[in-house]
Every structure is written in structure tokens, then in C-alpha cells.
Amino acid sequence: MGRSPCCNDIRELKKGPWTPEEDDKLVSHIQTHGHGSWRALPKAAGLNRCGKSCRLRWTNYLRPDIKRGRFTEVEEDMIIKLHSVLGNKWSRIAAHLPGRTDNEIKNYWNTRLRKNLLQMGIDPVTHKPRSDLNLLANLSQLLTNPPNLGPLMNSWELNNALRVQPNVAAEVAKLHVLQHIFQILNTPNSSSSLQNLHQTMPLNMGFIPHNINLNNINISNKNTTNIPINSSSQLGFCQVPNYNQEIYQNLDTNCDKNLSNNTSYEILDENRLPSLVNISPEASTVTNQVESNTNSTNGGSCVWNSNTDELFQGWEKLLDDGTSDLWKEFIK
């Protein structure tokens, strides 16, 4: 009944790191005979290893098509995006990164990318803002008045919790709020998300023009969101691209489809996080109905017919904050 016993050989099989001699034996055997049955391979190749160990050594290290060296930014980007869709399906992620093994990607994720996301306040499992950062909801004063953060920080719960220095805490706060904005732009249900933004980020902080009617967000189509400006002094709308998980629902299939056409990177690039809305001084102060950034694949377009200084006051303040190289880099 069933297969014959897999292994009658009870000799002690070697474990641990492979020697160059063992590598040579394995490589030369596979090059001349192919691996065939992994179970039978060690004996045929003269190796005192189990087949599983041979398979692992070959697939993760000796295979000739393995790419060595550091991950590129494009690869990092792909891993993060694919992980947000596929989760810990390392082999499937690796299928989209030629020359990289699932083991290598898994290691890189666990040692680098995961930590980077955590530092940015992003949950590496859900790829959404960490819920424990809700304490940062009322940080408008921190953001609008960084030089006086010291006294403010005394009343900040997180400061006590983290026991961080005020300037460091300010940087963390800024990053979290920015990230919060990006995540909201990424959320399919933009309307409720913007309501949430309204509640958690006071309008006078300068991030959102206070003439945006948050009750009247128009999801014009599946690719963009129109944010109307409807106060008596300003009329117009701002069209921003939606960046949401929906786009990725069929990503895996699409990537499979497009890998053969070498276009998988293009597919992914289209779904990058949106750039900050690009609006020139001319567009904001002089020209009516000027669309900017229309040629960008990942940007949006804005139509304003009045001064938008208010909207960007907060950004400028932050950019002008000379104490924050990290902050400037993040903005860029």
C-alpha cells in the first residue's frame, strides 16, 4: 500500500552550512543531469545531505539566474506594493521579481522594509496607519508652531509614553500627520475618510483649505476624486487621483499577464501613491482654470480660480522649518 519507503538509508545526514566542495558537486550534478527527483539527487551526486537541503541550496543560492546584491528602489517599491496585496506570500511576490528568491525577499522584508514601515507609522500587516497613533489626532499646534513645541509636549500623552525629546517628537508627529493624509487619499471610501480627516485635523492648521465642503465630495469616476471648493470667495475643484486597494484587486493576475510583455513595472507605476497636487504659483494666483500636472501618470490636476496660499501655508511652514532635514526629505 502506498509508495515504497522513502529512505532506507539511516546514515547521519549532514546539516548546516554548505562547503564549496558540496556546492561544486551539487552544481555539476544538476548541470549535467538536472535535479530530477530531489530525494534521489544526493546519493547520485555523492552528497551526504537530504534532498530537501539540496533543493533549498539550489533554489536559494546556487541557481544561476539568481540576482545578487542590494535591492533596488524599484524592487523595494514592488515588494511593498505586492505585500500590501498578497501578504506574506513570498513565493508569489518573488515570481514578480526575476532573480530574487522568496527567502531573500522574506529576509529583506523582515529585516528592513517591515521596520521602515513601522517607523513611518504604517502597520506592515495592513499597510494602514497604526491604530495606536490615534493619540496624534490633535497635533495642529505642533504642526503650526514647531519652535514652541516644548511646553506643548508636556501635555502630550505620547511624549510621556515614549519619553522622546521634543524635537524628535515633533518630527514624528509631522510624519504621522502627513502619512495620515496620504493614507486617506488611498482609501476607497474617500468621503468618510475626509470626514475623519476633518475631525482629526483641524482646518486652521493649513493643510486643508477651510472652504472645502467635506459633505460634498464627488467621486467622479474610479480614478479620480473631485474635491469642490464652494465658498463665496473661491470656486473650483481639486481633482486628485484615487489610490486604493481596489486597483490592486487583480494585480497579481495583471502582473502575470504583463510580465510576458515586460510591462509589469508600468502597471505598478500607475498605482503609485499620488504625488502632492502640483500647482504652480501662476496657476494659483493668476490663471483661471489652469490644469496642472495633467501629463503625470500618478498626479492629479487642480483647477483653481483664486489664491490658494491658504492651502499651502501649512506646507510652507513645514518646509521652512530649518530643523528638519528628515521632514524636507519626506516631503520631497
Added chain:
DNA sequence: AATAGACTCAACCGCAGTAAT
């Protein structure tokens, strides 16, 4: 220079799905 702690990554372990008998 010595040491401890952090980091990296190759390798192993165990499980699950599939194939063979």
C-alpha cells in the same frame, strides 16, 4: 581594543497540498 547588542541571511523545521502506489 574589547565588548555587547543589533543586524543579516543561509539554512532548517514543520505544515499543507499534490502525486504515486
Added chain:
DNA sequence: CATTACTGCGGTTGAGTCTAT
């Protein structure tokens, strides 16, 4: 159909290396 082996995958480990003190 039941049993067992094979294969692939994801989680974990631990030795070696790097870095900060």
C-alpha cells in the same frame, strides 16, 4: 480510497558580521 512520499511554502533559528559604546 487510504496511505505514504514528494514538493513547495512560510516561519523560525542561529552563526557570523557589523556597529556603537
